[in-house]
Amino acid sequence: MYAQFAISRRRLSVLLLTLGLACGVRLQAQTLAASPLAPVVTKVEPPSWWVGITPELQLLVYGHRLQATHVACNMSALHVSRTQATAGGDYLFVWIKVAPDVRSGTAVCRVTTAEGETSFELPLAARAPTLGKFQGLAPQDAIYLIMPDRFADGDPTNDEPKPQARGGASASDSVGNRAGHTTPTFDRSKPRAYHGGDLRGIREHLPYLQELGVTALWLTPIVKNGAAQDYHGYGAVDLYAVDAHLGTLDDYRELVAAAHKRKMKVFFDIVPNHVGPLHPWVKNPPLPDWFHGTAEHHLNTAASIDPSFYGQPSKAQRNNDPFEALTDPHAPPALTRSLTEGWFFGVLPDMNTENPMVAQYLLQNAIWWTETSGLDGLRVDTFPYVARTFWSGWNAGLHGVYPYLTTIGEVYHPDPEVTSFFVGGQRRWDGVDSGLSTVFDFPLCFAVRDIVSGDAPVGRIANILRQDGLYPHADNLVTFFTNHDMPRLIADGDTSLTKLKLAYGLVLTLRGIPEIYYGDEIALPGGGDPDNRRDFPGGWIGDTQNAFVASGRTAKQQEIFSYTQSLLHLRREHVALQIGRLWHVFSDDSAYVFLRDAEEEHLLVAFNHGSTPRTLHIPRADTPLAQFPAATPLFGEGTAHVTNDELELTLPPQSFTIFNVF
Numbered sequence: 001m002y003a004q005f006a007i008s009r010r011r012l013s014v015l016l017l018t019l020g021l022a023c024g025v026r027l028q029a030q031t032l033a034a035s036p037l038a039p040v041v042t043k044v045e046p047p048s049w050w051v052g053i054t055p056e057l058q059l060l061v062y063g064h065r066l067q068a069t070h071v072a073c074n075m076s077a078l079h080v081s082r083t084q085a086t087a088g089g090d091y092l093f094v095w096i097k098v099a100p101d102v103r104s105g106t107a108v109c110r111v112t113t114a115e116g117e118t119s120f121e122l123p124l125a126a127r128a129p130t131l132g133k134f135q136g137l138a139p140q141d142a143i144y145l146i147m148p149d150r151f152a153d154g155d156p157t158n159d160e161p162k163p164q165a166r167g168g169a170s171a172s173d174s175v176g177n178r179a180g181h182t183t184p185t186f187d188r189s190k191p192r193a194y195h196g197g198d199l200r201g202i203r204e205h206l207p208y209l210q211e212l213g214v215t216a217l218w219l220t221p222i223v224k225n226g227a228a229q230d231y232h233g234y235g236a237v238d239l240y241a242v243d244a245h246l247g248t249l250d251d252y253r254e255l256v257a258a259a260h261k262r263k264m265k266v267f268f269d270i271v272p273n274h275v276g277p278l279h280p281w282v283k284n285p286p287l288p289d290w291f292h293g294t295a296e297h298h299l300n301t302a303a304s305i306d307p308s309f310y311g312q313p314s315k316a317q318r319n320n321d322p323f324e325a326l327t328d329p330h331a332p333p334a335l336t337r338s339l340t341e342g343w344f345f346g347v348l349p350d351m352n353t354e355n356p357m358v359a360q361y362l363l364q365n366a367i368w369w370t371e372t373s374g375l376d377g378l379r380v381d382t383f384p385y386v387a388r389t390f391w392s393g394w395n396a397g398l399h400g401v402y403p404y405l406t407t408i409g410e411v412y413h414p415d416p417e418v419t420s421f422f423v424g425g426q427r428r429w430d431g432v433d434s435g436l437s438t439v440f441d442f443p444l445c446f447a448v449r450d451i452v453s454g455d456a457p458v459g460r461i462a463n464i465l466r467q468d469g470l471y472p473h474a475d476n477l478v479t480f481f482t483n484h485d486m487p488r489l490i491a492d493g494d495t496s497l498t499k500l501k502l503a504y505g506l507v508l509t510l511r512g513i514p515e516i517y518y519g520d521e522i523a524l525p526g527g528g529d530p531d532n533r534r535d536f537p538g539g540w541i542g543d544t545q546n547a548f549v550a551s552g553r554t555a556k557q558q559e560i561f562s563y564t565q566s567l568l569h570l571r572r573e574h575v576a577l578q579i580g581r582l583w584h585v586f587s588d589d590s591a592y593v594f595l596r597d598a599e600e601e602h603l604l605v606a607f608n609h610g611s612t613p614r615t616l617h618i619p620r621a622d623t624p625l626a627q628f629p630a631a632t633p634l635f636g637e638g639t640a641h642v643t644n645d646e647l648e649l650t651l652p653p654q655s656f657t658i659f660n661v662f
Contacts, residue, residue: 395435
């Protein structure tokens with residue numbers, strides 16, 4: 001009787017499968033024939049891989065009842081070395097050894113449990129040619145930071161994406177749809193909602209960016225987020241999907257390819273430290289220690305040490321993160337644990353990067369995004385909040401595949417002794433080399449902002465630069481004067497562009513590789529978050545102004561655009577501004593003069609922040625100026641006169657001048 005029943009089940013399965021195919025529906029015979037306790041696969045991460053890129057691959061398989069007794073793939077060059085089912089069978093880790101002779105194709109891997117079997121596919125592709133990809137930063141580069149949702153709307157059809165059907169390929173879809181689509185997510189009148197900017201909009205405006213003179217784009221995270229207030233990209237619910245508000249994976253690939261055709265590079269904003277609070281892992285983690293703590297019980301990064309511990313006023317307002325303890329060889333673990341294990345401001349779940357399976361997942365995620373789109377580098381968010389041992393392995397693994405890829409860490413702190421601690425290239429007191437290529441120069445940023453916007457002495461610049469010896473390669477620091485986490489220098493109602501011009505003059509001529517925040521080239525105003533993330537005028541159909549073209553800019557906007565463009569092109573044309581050694585020539589409370597000295601040329605830069613003209617008499621003896629008997633203006637309105645003994649500079653008030661010395 002059992003045999004007859006089994007035969008009937010098989011016949012029924014074949015019949016239903018035939019009917020399904022006739023109706024254009026893909027069905028799996030094994031699913032139809034399986035018992036209600038049979039395993040189910042809903043998603044696989046990474047969703048694809050490449051031939052010859054790594055000798056082993058760790059797969060995270062999502063689904064139900066995945067307590068596998070056996071897993072095998074139909075390619076002989078793929079060997080499943082071990083498996084581990086977790087979370088009651090909702091996840092299955094599969095480790096696959098990849099032989100050197102594996103060929104491209106789609107592997108079918110069969111999962112067998114005590115109650116039945118199922119399968120999943122793993123596409124393996126041959127690597128595309130690497131020419132023009134994975135380039136990293138170069139001295140002549142200038143980075144342009146874009147928040148995609150606020151730049152330009154190239155595809156209005158994705159402004160309010162339709163919810164995907166439940167039971168789709170992504171395990172995070174149901175959470176994302178509940179969070180993001182119970183109410184509209186698109187509303188340009190709300191500063192903390194999606195405004196409709198997308199990847200296609202950026203691609204359509206690459207000619208504008210090329211005209212401006214930037215050579216690299218840094219986009220804030222493009223991965224799928226969970227709620228309208230996560231328009232910025234830092235609340236991920238799926239680390240392998242492009243947020244539907246911004247477009248598709250193909251849109252991202254097309255953007256990178258189009259940028260490369262214009263000799264422009266693209267940097268991906270990656271966040272190994274945390275995910276969003278709506279990520280499905282939060283309610284059902286793959287491992288009990290996948291995160292540091294749980295939604296109910298976790299540390300808070302904001303619960304840091306009192307500033308008085310290191311001699312600061314206890315009630316002083318801090319505009320930076322408290323990373324001093326992380327650099328202190330005498331600090332016990334209790335002093336730093338909230339920073340490296342706390343949920344970011346008590347909200348964003350902190351990944352447990354000490355767990356080798358978490359570490360492998362995050363490394364593979366970085367490789368997948370880099371390879372699938374041909375990226376040139378990664379901006380690494382909240383870098384000090386992750387253990388340095390993780391970064392050492394992560395950067396080593398990444399650079400083992402992409403030796404020229406640049407990783408730029410965010411270390412939000414004004415002290416070079418702190419920021420330099422996290423840069424790779426040398427082992428610190430903990431015996432760890434982070435492997436990080438470089439960091440953003442927050443100390444210089446804070447100094448420039450305090451000078452041009454306040455009463456800070458100009459000599460602070462020289463004080464920051466004197467500490468360049470703390471870095472293995474200070475010339476690789478990324479310099480800037482604002483970003484998406486800071487108020488813009490221009491506020492509503494400002495009529496003067498002086499602050500912007502002075503800030504641009506410094507950032508685009510001092511050592512380092514400069515970064516510009518979108519809209520600053522047209523004096524886009526903005527206060528604190530989210531006011532500093534306004535829409536770029538002209539990026540939306542129906543905008544009353546189009547600042548992407550000269551005819552659409554106001555006189556004020558065109559003035560600062562032309563000024564910024566001129567400095568960017570000047571930097572691109574003059575090797576001294578790219579790699580020239582920097583020499584202090586003069587520094588005091590209101591002025592700073594420095595030389596950029598290269599073998600091919602020598603440029604003198606003079607900055608006067610004073611409200612009145614200044615005439616400086618600078619001795620030439622025992623300085624690099626001794627070998628240059630002449631100076632001619634190259635940019636700006638200052639004048640220079642050279643005698644046997646001194647260099648005489650006459651500088652207008654609040655001015656910036658570049659001289660060619662020879």
